[in-house]
Amino acid sequence: MSHGKIREDKTCLNCGHQVEERFCPHCGQENTERRQPFYFLFTHFIEDFTHYDGQFWGTVKNLLFKPGKLTNIYLEGKRQVFVPPVKLYIFVSFITFFVFALFPMVNFNFDGEKGHKDSEKTGVISQMQSLDTKKILDSIKAKENLTAEDSMTIKGLSALPDSAKIDDVKEILELNKTIDPDVEYGQYKTRKSYDSALAKNPSVLDAIQKPIAHKFFELKEKGVTKKEIVVNMIQKSFHNLPKALFIYLPLFAFFLWIFHSKKKWWYFDHGIFTLHYFSFLLLTVLLIFLLTKLIGLTDFWLANTILYFLVIALSVYSMAYFFIAHRRVYHAHGLVSFIIGAALFSLNLFAFTFLVVGLALISFMMIH
Structure with a gap:
């Protein structure tokens, strides 16, 4: 409820009806003073909004x-x-x-050309590749008594991916590349070949598939x-x-x-x-x-x-x-x-x- 000062005049400014209390019984407008302190704008906003x-x-x-x-x-x-x-x-x-x-x-911000994220990503991967996991594991296992810290280290190193997996991750993360020219939509590499095949073998799903295929070839040709x-x-x-x-x-x-x-x-x-x-x-x-x-x-x-x-x-x-x-x-x-x-x-x-x-x-x- 608003805390604006009530007018002494009991005539509603909106419809002209008589207002007995705070609100006009005819139109519902609150019979408060037209001019209020500046902070009233904020309190009124909060009250009305929430x-x-x-x-x-x-x-x-x-x-x-x-x-x-x-x-x-x-x-x-x-x-x-x-x-x-x-x-x-x-x-x-x-x-x-x-x-x-x-x-x-x-x-x-995950492209590798400008942001510092890519340098961090490359640094992490290079560090992972440089680790001689086998030597570290052998040195820990050679100890007579393993500490809790040694056990955690073994688990962490065992979870590290091998170089082949790291290469796969790097390949996936390289999103700054365009769509490979050899990538196909269905069995077709170009819009022309796709439209040609579509004309020979029409399908009931063409109305849905065709716009998607055209957009794919458009983005591919633009080098997005x-x-x-x-x-x-x-x-x-x-x-x-x-x-x-x-x-x-x-x-x-x-x-x-x-x-x-x-x-x-x-x-x-x-x-x-x-x-x-x-x-x-x-x-x-x-x-x-x-x-x-x-x-x-x-x-x-x-x-x-x-x-x-x-x-x-x-x-x-x-x-x-x-x-x-x-x-x-x-x-x-x-x-x-x-x-x-x-x-x-x-x-x-x-x-x-x-x-x-x-x-x-x-x-x-x-x-x-």
Whole structure:
């Protein structure tokens, strides 16, 4: 709730109606002074954006720790207690992807021409190659009594790859190279040969395969490096992910609609459950992301162990959350609820995987 000073004049500035208390009964505008201190801009922003009067934090607390409660309360008609589902999802989505943009999940500075990363990579590999692993192991094993440190050294050296494996790693990491001219799409090295074969043997899948093949040959002819392809795909996929999720929401609600009584549950009800569930998923992903960023910032093993435990616990909880929320909202018998929940979970996992693959293909098609 705003803490702006209430006007002495009880006439609403917006519609002209009489205002008995803080808010106009006709249009809902708050009857506060037109001019406020400068700091009011910031406090007003925080209050409006997060419902700082307690509504927002109460919503988040119930969303995270009481699966299904927000949906039940909203469907009961109590719609002023917590943040509305659509506004909640939009806000959580904005915060999540804003944080992802500030702290990228993938470090794009891995090309070997300018960054210091490549020199570090080359240095590590050269050091690994220069180690005479056999001599070190023999010298340690020759000792009469092995210490705990010796045992750890043996395990570490045994895990080192041989020179052939190191060469394979170097080959994989060299993303500054272009697509090899001999690389084929199917059995074809050029767009001309591909189109010629396609004209002779048309297929029902040509509408999907042809644009992808043409894009592949286009990038190959332009000499686009592997690194540029990877970076562009990741960036464009990340940029399109919020839109893809928003499109997926009605599909998730549709799956719920299929598995439940059409008389008892309307599609609208499933939509509310979906918005709350996806808001929870985004918040959980954000928390896991922040925890993983904290891991490794300190050398204190206990702190890192606790962080790892929290990440695992949140991951397990996020999977169990759906089953708990589903049972509490739809009030199905335990076994029936679990079976329906498992079917829905599997179906949505398949559909979401299909969405991710489609998003990757769209991102690939958008590379220039």
